[in-house]
Amino acid sequence: MPFPDELGAGVSVVEYDPAWPGEFAVLAERIEAALGERALAVDHVGSTSVPGLPAKNCIDAQVRVADLGPDLIDLMESAGFRCRPEPWNRTEVSFGQACDKLVFAPPIGERLTNIHLRRADTPNTRFALLFRDYLRADLAARDAWGAFKQRLAQSVPDLADYGQIKAPATTLLMLTAERWAAESGWTL
Structure with missing residues (x-):
């Protein structure tokens, strides 16, 4: 759930903004400064990627x-990031396997971000990168996924409900992503 300062007027899915990669780059530098060698890699994931x-x-x-x-947690909080406390921000199921994670919000007043710390060798790490790379490679899938999310956001303004409804559709999307990965030779 969002922190109180992150609450807005429901779910809004907007058109792609070419500024997002640059905003990610600034965020990545801050994360790398906070975590040093503990960060093996910082990836831009999710739909903005x-x-x-x-x-x-x-x-x-x-x-x-x-x-x-x-x-x-100490390193990230020392840099001003806030650890999200909800159970779903501590464990997620990817490819049928429960995987631990930590999720952080930005400092109060900064641009909305979710920073997902995941072990490099787990299915949830692969899931995030496969999602991104598949939708970058298959423009028809990208366009269909975007249209679905826009329609869903227009009819389901509650963020929790939006996420619950989107989850099974994401599972279906990732089945096609797995087929694409096998056919194209994609690996992590």
Whole structure:
């Protein structure tokens, strides 16, 4: 759930903004400064990482780490980021496997972001990168996914409901992404 300062007027899916990659780059530098060598890689993931894809105006970053030690919370919070406390921001199921993670919000008053810390060797890390790369490669899938999200946002203004309804559709999208990965030779 969003922190109180992040609450807006429902779900809004906007047209792709070419400024998003630059905003991610600034965020990535801050994350790398906060985590140092603990950050094995910082990836732009989610819908804002796919050129031409409509998205919620929230930058998603994935930080690949070797482990999710408690020191990561201290390092991120020392840089002003806020650890999201909800159970779904601590564990997620990807490809049928429960995977631990940590999710951080920006400091109060800064642009909306979600920073996902995930172990580099887990299915949820692969999931985020496959989602991005598949939609970058298949423009028809990208356009269909964007149109679906825009229609859903118009009819379901509650963020939690939006996410619950989008989840099964994401599963279907990722089945086609897996087929694309096998056919194209894509690997993490």
